[in-house]
Amino acid sequence: MKHKMSTQKFEYVYQKYKTLLFHIAFSYVKNREDTEDILQDAFAKWLYHAPEFKSEEHEKRWLIRVTVNLSKKHLKLFWNRNKVTMEELPETLEWNMSRTEINLLDEVMALPDKCRISMYLHYYEGYTCREIANILKCTESAVKMRLQKGRKLLKMNLCEGEQNEIRRLSGNI
């Protein structure tokens, strides 16, 4: 059994990763209550069942994977499958978004789960396709396909500089 963490260490890790894990869990379950449950479980798992991490990056990837798995497990439950409550969420969650941004958020949340999480890890967190494949336990090519589909569904047009940066991240240049 893992030793109890110091309050200081817990606070450091919690503060560092809470937003990242919030984004991931919320992207899957799309509601406040379930996101809370998943984050509680993810951090509790970190407290009691985390292995010895070799680096902060290792710890971060482990937490991402645990959160993804908890979110997927949650969605598998029969009564959660169709529980999507996106209406008025930006307001109830105190996000200061314009009407245009709320519409964009709707589009992002309407993406298939696989596309949405791959896009988030790539375009927001900056992970390469290889790294995402390791985190999500899928192939690198599957990640590339999901990004391609996600861009198409969002009609995301990247300027040349952005395309080069993305190719670099994907390991394609």
Place this chain on the structure above:
Amino acid sequence: MKLEDYQEIYKKMEMPKKMDERIREGIMEKENGKRKEVNKKTLVQTACAVAAAIMVVGVLQAPSIATASRQLAEQFTNKFTAYTEDGEDVDIEMKGEYLKINANAKKTNCKMDSLKTAEKELGLPLLKSKDAYEEKNCIAYNALLSESGELYQVELIDDFYVLGDIKDVNTEMFSQPDDVNDIRFHEGKEYRSPICMEIVVRLNSNEDVEHPEYDGVTADFSEDKDVNVYEIKNLGVKAVLSTVETAGVWWDYDLNTVMRSCAYAVFVYKGIEYRYMGAVSQDTMKTFLEGLAE
């Protein structure tokens, strides 16, 4: 949608304060509950110590690098830690090597027609299966360059390396390195998907240049099921086998593809890391592994 608009949305998606407080409270409650649970469990463990010690429920690959000055090292250690239900660690180590390859090996991504072509390119022998499905452009050759433009890693990827008994196979192969090859098929009895292959060759250099930091973590088994260590008799090396729930083994054009149970194997042979995954049983994966040879 512009990339910056996409990123801006997530920047604004902050965790509400009340949620933050409730999560902390929830974790503290779990912590208190867990303490009681631990005490209770200790008593049970005394009676079941022998049984629990051999029950491997998870494996974590926690590699450590042999030396801090990475570019001068020739070897590194991938340490796979299997942990038991009562938290006992069982270590399995695999020696990886920073290898020398042909000086004129390609520094750009491309597609290749077989592993034999890749062997010639790299000047290294690679493990191959006699059952491999080979077609023009079937292998993606990924060349990873450091910021100074030096080649530090080569990856060879074939997403349908062995087809087994899958039926009605229809492939579309692309020559451009960015284009992912496509396959359509119907499941077989033994192979519910092809077995895909990833080979990772990490390279040595005499030049005193900065390589991107390799933390050695290439796969994390801590959430996998049915984790086993299997000795590949034909090669004389140990592989870690696990069962992964995934939908991302083949080209899932249908994004709602159901999750499947896949066998995943990773091992190091002569310093090169080999990974295989497919919707097959672990026994089928073992048979496949035994058929690998240079």
